[in-house]
């Protein structure tokens with residue numbers, strides 16, 4: 001039932017987008033682009049009034065870096081850790097933080113604990129109360145080249161976003177940060193400053209690809225969940241790209257082929273020119289090389305030929 005209503009919401013977004021002209025699909029709030037089909041200025045402004053609970057869990061991911069992947073893992077972990085105590089399904093305890101939802105703040109107040117908030121917002125735009133209350137924040141990053149390619153395909157497949165006529169055109173927008181939720185590099189720089197805080201855990205898409213079971217276990221430990229090895233294994237098996245994309249029609253309806261594309265590391269090599277690759281290398285060198293997050297991204301392994 002809960003999944004059905006989630007799919008109904010996604011379908012509505014598709015329908016609403018079809019009736020809009022390209023220039024009506026985006027708006028800017030405090031210098032950042034957002035899609036009009038799911039966000040509005042009123043909701044973004046009202047986020048500052050969010051009443052945070054100590055046991056809330058936040059999942060923060062720059063677009064296309066593994067939001068839906070980590071979302072499923074989190075939901076499964078919460079579900080497993082709360083088994084027998086759960087009266088509602090995981091989907092009924094989660095909320096996309098910045099999305100416009102009817103009666104949003106009333107709905108949020110009524111969500112049972114532990115609530116899961118998912119967001120693409122920049123660190124600075126996440127309500128301060130989240131950090132003051134020291135709730136658990138899981139952050140997922142992905143190498144910038146694959147994130148850019150995934151974002152390009154998403155723009156072109158998703159009716160809620162304007163299409164680009166070429167990869168080259170999108171690449172320039174990605175590099176200048178003129179994409180929804182703004183610059184990848186600004187997001188990474190901001191999180192790099194907070195990597196050592198005990199309530200924050202940063203993982204990468206590539207680490208999840210390398211050792212999914214190990215990452216699921218680390219997330220469980222971070223959340224303070226003590227689960228059997230078998231349970232961790234089952235959650236990891238259900239979170240492979242194969243397994244999630246096989247079920248995606250059920251879980252995401254029409255949005256499935258838009259969200260579950262390739263799920264690979266290194267797809268950037270199919271689109272990047274040598275010059276574009278060097279441009280990202282230079283940007284990475286300028287802002288992230290030698291930083292803790294920069295090192296965690298294993299740039300040389302995943303972003304060099």
Ligand SMILES: Nc1ncnc2c1ncn2[C@@H]1O[C@H](COP(=O)(O)OS(=O)(=O)O)[C@@H](OP(=O)(O)O)[C@H]1O
Pocket residue numbers: 061062063064065066067068069146149150151153154239240241242244259260261262263264267
């Ligand atoms: N289980 C699993 N394993 C590996 N990869 C996965 C998985 N689930 C989703 N994906 C890939 O993640 C990309 C979508 O990222 P997001 O979920 O962050 O997209 S969104 O910002 O919420 O629209 C998108 O990447 P690309 O395939 O490169 O486009 C998805 O295919």
